[in-house]
Amino acid sequence: MFTGLIHEFAEVKSYSSNILTLCATYKPKIGDSIAVNGACLTVIQLFEGGFSVELSLESRSLLAVENLKGKVHIEPALALGDRLDGHMVQGHVDCVGVIEHLNQRENGLDIEVSIPEKQITFVIPKGSITIDGVSLTVNDVSKKSFRLTIIPHTLEKTLIGSYKIGRKVNVETDMFARYLYHMFQKKDALDWNGVDRIMAIY
Numbered sequence: 001m002f003t004g005l006i007h008e009f010a011e012v013k014s015y016s017s018n019i020l021t022l023c024a025t026y027k028p029k030i031g032d033s034i035a036v037n038g039a040c041l042t043v044i045q046l047f048e049g050g051f052s053v054e055l056s057l058e059s060r061s062l063l064a065v066e067n068l069k070g071k072v073h074i075e076p077a078l079a080l081g082d083r084l085d086g087h088m089v090q091g092h093v094d095c096v097g098v099i100e101h102l103n104q105r106e107n108g109l110d111i112e113v114s115i116p117e118k119q120i121t122f123v124i125p126k127g128s129i130t131i132d133g134v135s136l137t138v139n140d141v142s143k144k145s146f147r148l149t150i151i152p153h154t155l156e157k158t159l160i161g162s163y164k165i166g167r168k169v170n171v172e173t174d175m176f177a178r179y180l181y182h183m184f185q186k187k188d189a190l191d192w193n194g195v196d197r198i199m200a201i202y
Contacts, residue, residue: 001078002035003086004135006158009071023050033077038133038170039063040091064096064168073133086135087128095119097171099163114145115171122173130172134158
């Protein structure tokens with residue numbers, strides 16, 4: 001699990017044969033989970049000043065791999081007892097979104113991101129979403145896109161301030177929205193009366 005708060009910018013040293021090698025000050029251990037642009041990956045090799053992770057076929061099919069160059073966001077997985085800021089992030093990217101509009105505001109930047117219709121179901125106004133590993137709050141949702149407002153602090157601490165229209169980004173929708181959707185879609189779906197009964201037990 002992650003929080004969507006970026007630990008640092010790592011520098012891509014190479015990406016070849018499904019192995020991504022990063023230069024970073026963070027020092028993980030072999031087997032550690034680390035989110036790279038929001039995707040949970042496993043550390044397979046260490047070297048002085050960095051580490052390598054491997055991308056499976058499934059990961060490569062879901063990620064904006066063209067962004068695995070230059071600087072990338074990294075966040076180590078939560079340890080038991082860590083303070084939870086941001087929101088609960090799994091590091092399981094749902095889809096690739098596209099930056100459609102950028103609108104400079106008085107004290108921030110509005111960004112509109114389009115994603116496939118299948119995933120827009122899980123995007124909730126004022127709910128949480130993760131863009132390239134960054135925990136953000138959704139302002140508005142339309143049929144094919146959603147709008148975010150990025151404050152100056154986030155622009156300074158992430159790479160989002162450098163994004164251009166047309167850039168592809170990794171999107172992880174809200175975990176709880178996905179769970180609830182699938183629970184209610186089943187044939188013997190849980191209804192609100194069932195939810196009330198479960199809550200009454202506790």
